Amino acid sequence: MSESDSPFVGLSSLNLPDIENDKGFKPNLDVIIQKISQIFNKTCVKVELIEQDSGYRIPFLIELEDGGEYILYVINPTLSIIDKYPKDLLIDMMRSEIGTINYLDKYTNIPVPRVYHWNLEKENEIGAPFMIVKKLFGNNLDQEWSTLTFEQKCEFINHYLDILGSLGEVRQDQIGSLYLDEENYQIGKLVIDNYVNLGRSSFKDEVNRGPFHSTKDFLNAAIELEIILYNKCDWGDECKELWVPIQEKMLEIFHTYWKDDPNYDFNSFVLCPPLLEDPSKILIDKVDGKVRITGFLEWKHTGFLPKDYLFNKYPHIIINRQEYKYSEEKTSENLLLQEHFDNQIIKRYPQFKKDEIRMLFFDTIIENFDRIWCTIDALRRIHDYFNIEMKEEWLISDDYFKRWFKENYSFSDEECNRLVDDRAWYNVKLSLYDLIRYTTVRSTSYRMGSINIGPYLPDNWTDNQFLIIPIII
Numbered sequence: 001m002s003e004s005d006s007p008f009v010g011l012s013s014l015n016l017p018d019i020e021n022d023k024g025f026k027p028n029l030d031v032i033i034q035k036i037s038q039i040f041n042k043t044c045v046k047v048e049l050i051e052q053d054s055g056y057r058i059p060f061l062i063e064l065e066d067g068g069e070y071i072l073y074v075i076n077p078t079l080s081i082i083d084k085y086p087k088d089l090l091i092d093m094m095r096s097e098i099g100t101i102n103y104l105d106k107y108t109n110i111p112v113p114r115v116y117h118w119n120l121e122k123e124n125e126i127g128a129p130f131m132i133v134k135k136l137f138g139n140n141l142d143q144e145w146s147t148l149t150f151e152q153k154c155e156f157i158n159h160y161l162d163i164l165g166s167l168g169e170v171r172q173d174q175i176g177s178l179y180l181d182e183e184n185y186q187i188g189k190l191v192i193d194n195y196v197n198l199g200r201s202s203f204k205d206e207v208n209r210g211p212f213h214s215t216k217d218f219l220n221a222a223i224e225l226e227i228i229l230y231n232k233c234d235w236g237d238e239c240k241e242l243w244v245p246i247q248e249k250m251l252e253i254f255h256t257y258w259k260d261d262p263n264y265d266f267n268s269f270v271l272c273p274p275l276l277e278d279p280s281k282i283l284i285d286k287v288d289g290k291v292r293i294t295g296f297l298e299w300k301h302t303g304f305l306p307k308d309y310l311f312n313k314y315p316h317i318i319i320n321r322q323e324y325k326y327s328e329e330k331t332s333e334n335l336l337l338q339e340h341f342d343n344q345i346i347k348r349y350p351q352f353k354k355d356e357i358r359m360l361f362f363d364t365i366i367e368n369f370d371r372i373w374c375t376i377d378a379l380r381r382i383h384d385y386f387n388i389e390m391k392e393e394w395l396i397s398d399d400y401f402k403r404w405f406k407e408n409y410s411f412s413d414e415e416c417n418r419l420v421d422d423r424a425w426y427n428v429k430l431s432l433y434d435l436i437r438y439t440t441v442r443s444t445s446y447r448m449g450s451i452n453i454g455p456y457l458p459d460n461w462t463d464n465q466f467l468i469i470p471i472i473i
Contacts, residue, residue, distance in 0.1 A: 035125040036072070039117050039132070047072070056090055056300065062132070070116065074128050089201045091120050091129050092179075093191045093300055098131055098137040098298045099180035100271070108166050111136065111283075111295040116450045136295030138283030145279065145317055148291060150333065151319075152225055154340050155291045156284065160315060161344050163276075163293065168259040168307055168349075170271045175218045176211030177303045178271070187211045193274055193301045194222055194369035203228055215306050217258045222365050242404060243372055249392060250364070250375055253382055258361060273298075279317040309362050310353055311345055314338055357385065 029047050036044040046063035050071070057073040075090045099110045118131035148156070164458070176187040189209035194200070200207075205457070207225045212218040226247045230240055276296060278283075283295040318337040320330075345352060360378055368374035376394070383390050394400040402416040 003439055008326075013435055026034045032060070032072070032126065036064075036132075038125065040064055040068075042066060056093055061135070071113065071133050071135050072130060073128075073133070074126060074130045077277055083379055085202055086204075087122070089191070089196060091122075092189070093196070094118075094131060095120055095131060096177040096179055096188075096191050096302065097298075097300045099178045099185060100273075100302045101133070103178055104170070104178055104271075104299075105187055108170065110163055110166050111293060112299065113295060113297065118255065136283050136297070138285045138294035141282040141284050141317060142279035144284055150380060151335075152286070152289070153337055154331075156293070157315070157318075157337060157341050158292050158344060159291070161348060165312060165348065167272070167276075168270050168310060171307075172269050172304045174211040174344050175215070175304055175306075178293045187304060190303050192305075192366070195225065195300075200225060200229055201277070202424070203232070214260055216258055218305075219254060219361060219365050220251070222369065223247060223254060226369065227251065242401075245392070246372065246375055246379070246394065249379060249395070253379060254361060254365075257357065257382060261355075261358075268307045269304040270307045270310050271301040271302060272310045274366075277315040279315065282315075305366075306362070308352070308355065308356075308358060309366070311349065312354065312359050312362070313367075314341055357382070393434060 024274075026241060033044045036047065043065040044062060045065055046061070048061050050059040050061050056076050058076050060072040061073070062072050073094070075094060096116050098118055101115050104110045104112045105114050106365065113136050115132035116132050119125065122129060124130070145153070164381045168317040172187055174187045176189060177186045177191045179186050189210075195207075195209055203225065206228055208217075208221040210221075211216065212221070227244060230244045230247065273296070274355050278298075281297040283297065284294060285292055286295045318334045318341070320334050339438070360381060363372055366376040379395055380390075383395065390396050398420045401420045402413075405411045405416050406413070
């Protein structure tokens with residue numbers, strides 16, 4: 001393929017906001033239309049970039065002459081530059097998503113976007129690794145939620161739990177991600193978020209990515225990955241001095257208090273998609289006033305994980321997230337919906353049991369792996385739960401962190417108090433990565449994503465100075 005024929009000439013120079021917003025992004029749609037027409041043996045009449053953030057994939061809406069609509073996902077080559085994703089990893093992520101969707105489409109009734117065509121070769125008819133899926137019908141849950149009655153919201157939860165139950169029947173005796181190799185499905189290395197996010201994928205031979213035969217081995221490898229990351233990252237020696245001891249303490253506590261339970265771990269690893277509870281990725285429809293889930297849009301970062309991890313996560317839409325400042329009425333409704341969720345779990349799966357410590361380790365190590373305050377809080381809860389004597393200064397008091405930030409980065413007392421006491425501005429957990437990375441800021445109106453951090457810069461900040469900028473996630 002010549003450079004003039006490539007649909008993505010110049011794409012590698014773009015960053016993620018450019019892909020979504022930059023008016024100068026002009027892929028060669030004529031080439032894409034021609035190739036899509038060849039793939040389907042039908043005239044492609046429309047290809048347009050979908051205005052949404054889809055992470056490692058760039059989405060295009062495709063329309064054929066017969067009215068059929070599909071989504072073309074092309075691997076985003078900029079991620080290998082921006083987030084240190086090796087190109088082979090991006091292909092593995094798409095290969096795993098294809099295998100997962102195909103498996104669910106073949107063996108379950110879970111509504112997935114059926115994959116019609118893919119090519120993971122770096123040089124192919126589209127110009128980059130891609131897959132084409134059927135466009136699902138329905139409306140995004142987060143856009144429709146406010147129009148639903150309380151009864152309809154309960155109907156959604158019921159159908160959601162039906163789907164969790166179906167996923168709970170998709171079992172393997174290993175922890176790992178699912179891949180399609182020709183006609184065979186195989187369990188391979190994990191590509192879930194905490195194994196690949198923000199440079200973690202760059203440690204190839206030093207990290208065990210599975211498959212694992214026990215939950216303990218899986219969680220142990222995840223903690224060890226964090227220790228390797230903080231020891232080798234380029235965020236400064238202070239980062240290692242502050243965060244590595246915390247992760248090492250988590251590893252010590254984990255080995256002391258984690259107990260593998262054969263009733264959980266033997267042949268009970270089920271397919272757990274981390275994004276399943278994300279309302280922006282769920283489609284619903286109302287038929288005769290009844291609410292049904294019509295599809296889940298993304299299956300990336302999916303893997304076979306312990307089954308109790310699958311049933312312990314509320315859909316995000318019913319969680320009282322403090323940053324949204326819900327009204328008292330909304331907060332009360334969410335609590336009632338959570339109660340309905342829990343009651344349905346007990347009714348449907350009486351054999352299922354909650355284990356507070358297991359879930360604390362899951363949430364801390366897998367769900368909140370890049371939020372260091374969650375690790376600290378989890379260690380405190382474990383110490384309290386088992387009545388362990390606390391010797392580490394940072395575990396006993398937040399004063400240690402306040403002094404550390406003040407001494408190393410000249411933060412004011414007010415900034416240190418705000419950082420540590422509130423855990424983050426607007427009561428949102430800070431991302432460890434954003435908290436500790438060095439950033440060159442050239443203007444007090446500098447924006448990271450949609451967050452204006454100018455008002456939060458230290459008083460002694462000067463132009464071009466390197467400093468730690470806590471970013472809201």
